[in-house]
Amino acid sequence: EIVMTQSPAILSVSPGDTVTLSCRASQSLxxxxxxxxxxxxxxxxxxxxxxxTRATGISARFSGSGSGTEFTLTISSLQSEDFAVYYCxxxxxxxxxxxxxxxxxxxx
Amino acid sequence: EMQLVESGGGLxxxxxxxxxxxxxxxFTFSTYSMNWVRQTPGKGLEWLSYISSSSLAIYYADSVKxxxxxxxxxxxNSLYLQMNNLRDEDTAVYYCAxxxxxQDFDWWGQGTLVTVSS
Numbered sequence: 001e002i003v004m005t006q007s008p009a010i011l012s013v014s015p016g017d018t019v020t021l022s023c024r025a026s027q028s029l030x031x032x033x034x035x036x037x038x039x040x041x042x043x044x045x046x047x048x049x050x051x052x053t054r055a056t057g058i059s060a061r062f063s064g065s066g067s068g069t070e071f072t073l074t075i076s077s078l079q080s081e082d083f084a085v086y087y088c089x090x091x092x093x094x095x096x097x098x099x100x101x102x103x104x105x106x107x108x
Numbered sequence: 109e110m111q112l113v114e115s116g117g118g119l120x121x122x123x124x125x126x127x128x129x130x131x132x133x134x135f136t137f138s139t140y141s142m143n144w145v146r147q148t149p150g151k152g153l154e155w156l157s158y159i160s161s162s163s164l165a166i167y168y169a170d171s172v173k174x175x176x177x178x179x180x181x182x183x184x185n186s187l188y189l190q191m192n193n194l195r196d197e198d199t200a201v202y203y204c205a206x207x208x209x210x211q212d213f214d215w216w217g218q219g220t221l222v223t224v225s226s
Contacts, residue, residue, distance in 0.1 A: 034212035036153075043203055043216040044153065055214065087153055091211040095167040097143075099153040 002026050002090050006100035012108040017078050021103045023071040023088035032092035035064055035073045038102075039084045047086075048073065075105070083107055110134035110215055112204050117220030124194050124224070130187040130204030130217055138182035141207040144189045146200035147219070154200075157189065158207070172198075194224045 003026040013019050023033065031051035036044040046055040048064035051071060061076045075082055088100040116128040128144070144156040157178040158167040166178055177190040187204050201221050205213035 032211065036213075043218050044213070045216070046212055046214045049208070049212040049214075089153075089212065094210060095155075095158060096169050097155045097158075097213075099155070101152045 001096055002029070002093055002098050004088055004090055004098050004100035006086075006088060006103050008103060009101070010104045010106060012106050013078055014108050015078050015080060018074065018076045019078060019105060021073040021075075021086055021105075023066075023073070023100050025069045025071075025090055025092075027093070028068045029071075029090050029092040031067050032090060033064075033066070033071050034089045034091065035062075036087045036089065037082075037084050038087065039081070044087065078105070110206075112206065112215060112217035114202065114204055114217045114220040117202065117222045119223045119225065120194055121226050122195060122224055125190070125192045126194065126222060128189040128191065128202055128204075128220060128222075130189075132185045132187065132206075135206070135215075137185040141210060142180060142187045143205045143207055143213060144176075144178060144187075145203045145205050145213070145216075146198075146222075147203070148197075148200045156202075158210075159187070191222070194222075196224050198222060199224045 005024045007022045033051045035048040038044045052064040063074045085102045085104045087102045111133045113131045141160050143158050159178045175193045179188045201219040203219045204217045206215040208214045
């Protein structure tokens with residue numbers, strides 16, 4: 001099973017900031033990685049797939065990068081609706097499909 | 109508009125059973141693989157089970173293998189999860205999720221809460 005590790009667990013930032021979230025895999029994923037956003041009380045929403053491709057309707061303020069075992073999600077000019085929990089998920093080797101434990105982006 | 113609507117959650121005693129349903133609309137259900145993913149209170153996401161578009165391929169997480177059964181009815185645009193021998197640690201919000209290929213989960217329902225408690 002591929003273990004996904006996200007850091008940090010919590011990021012305290014201000015609106016307008018740019019933040020970078022990290023995701024590390026226990027073995028190489030190529031670019032078979034997705035990022036999700038989960039706002040309080042809502043279901044997860046696909047943001048990024050293939051490590052860097054934005055899903056339909058996702059703002060260009062969200063960008064993904066990386067390959068192999070190291071990946072990042074960058075959110076620029078943070079807006080109020082961006083304060084949420086973000087998860088990475090691998091689909092390189094399955095089953096199981098595995099998620100990271102999440103990074104919470106909170107208002108400082 | 110695409111929709112996935114879960115139902116069937118509730119309070120059940122340890123050792124009991126529940127059947128979750130997921131009604132799909134707004135897309136061609138029969139052409140997509142589907143999954144169940146759960147989220148324990150305050151915790152992260154755990155993939156539970158996968159079923160291919162034709163039901164020919166089915167997979168389970170070790171945590172539920174032998175206790176949970178996934179199925180689908182393409183004529184009714186519905187996905188199901190039969191959960192038997194429920195344990196306290198199965199308490200969670202259960203989501204159905206559409207999968208693109210065997211890759212990411214591109215559409216999720218709003219979830220249904222299952223509480224296992226005596």
